[in-house]
Amino acid sequence: MTTSLFFYGTLRHVPLLKIALGRSLKADQLTEAALPDYASFAVQDEPFPTLIATKGSCADGLLACGLTSEDIARLDFYEGGFDYDLIDVVLEDGTPAQVYVCAPDAWTPAEAWDFDAWSAQWAQMSCFAATEVMGYYGQRSREYVAGIFSQIRARAWSKVLGGQTIAGQGVFKGKIDIERKARAYTGYFAVDEVSLRHERFDASTSPLIERSYFIAGDAALVLPYDPVRDRVLLVEQMRMGPLGRGDPEIWHLEPIAGRIDPGETAEQAARREATEEASLELSALETVARGYPSPGDSTGYYHIFVAVTDLPDGAAGVGGLANEDENIRSRLISFNDFIEMAEQQALANTPLTLLAYWLAYHRSRLRS
Secondary structure (H helix, E strand, O other), rough: OOEEEEEOOHOOHHHHHHHOOOOOOOOOHEEEEEEEEEEEEEEEOOEEEEEEEEEEEEEEEEEEEEEEEHHHHHHHHHHHHOEEEEEEEEEEOOOOEEEOOOOOOOOOOOOOOHHHHHOOOOOOHHHHHHHHHHHHOOOOOHHHHHHHHHHHHHHHHHHHHOOOOOOOOOOOOOOOOEEEEEEEOOOOOOOEEEEEEOOOOOEEEEOOOOEEEEEEEEEEEEEEOOOOOOOOEEEEEOHHHHHOOOOOOOOOEEOOOEEEEOOOHHHHHHHHHHHHHHHOOOOOOOEEEOOOOOOOOOOOOOEEEEEEEOOHHHHHHHEHHHOOOOOOOEEEEEHHHHHHHHHOOOOOOHHHHHHHHHHHHHHHHHHO
């Protein structure tokens, strides 16, 4: 038995549909179609639409015919995490089909959804996210995937940003042959295991190498600096790395930092994190560095800034987002004390040490 489905949203993007199905459909299985008395609306703060019964409207979409029970099972897994389920409908030309819809109050609708605008901004990220989601098909429940989807999407956005990264190091561009890649762990973070061979500097090929890497994503780090008062603001919080390593100092001093959310630039993330962690409004941002803190074992990538801002005596306090269980204390430290801490190796955070010496080099310019 085969089924026809009408797609009005992100699955109109054929590469995404291919990932969800795990196969390509033939050209004659896909046709443009329209669903009367319905309209698709963007979901507030989300990169996908919702379908709402709207008398007199018509939702454009894509009709996929000849779908198998396995296709439907895969699509149920993919769409189910978003609380979408199938209902029967009749298309504008009288063709019976099914379409995924959700409860009317599941999402907050915004403006009419623009498929072309979505494709330009979100299609690549959505394909990366769908690849991870469908990697759990047959292994995890759709409820489990829904519970970690914000992390999946953040990892996908990091891959989008990674594809835009060209540092210009002038390094060797050898061939990589990946024979196997598997997800060893997933949760708030993820770990992948790979088996690969790579080209060596003498043009030979390496033996099969077994490696793993930690998937951490892109983060923005920013050090607020007041050039008038000549002081910086640091944040202090409990950190899992020192806890796991057995460090007696589990609370650490750091620059303001946080993950870059999907759709954000590093600069936007730096400003948002400054507001969330320390209630600061930043003015000028100075780019200090962009790069991998540990390229041998992690995908983590840092975008590091110094921000010129106003740091009066009342700027320090306790902040953070309650819904992320953050408990962050901010501290005002004079430049002289800050650089002395760096000189004495009293800053146990390497990006913060980098920021100290960058600020020492550029301080006169910023103060002028």
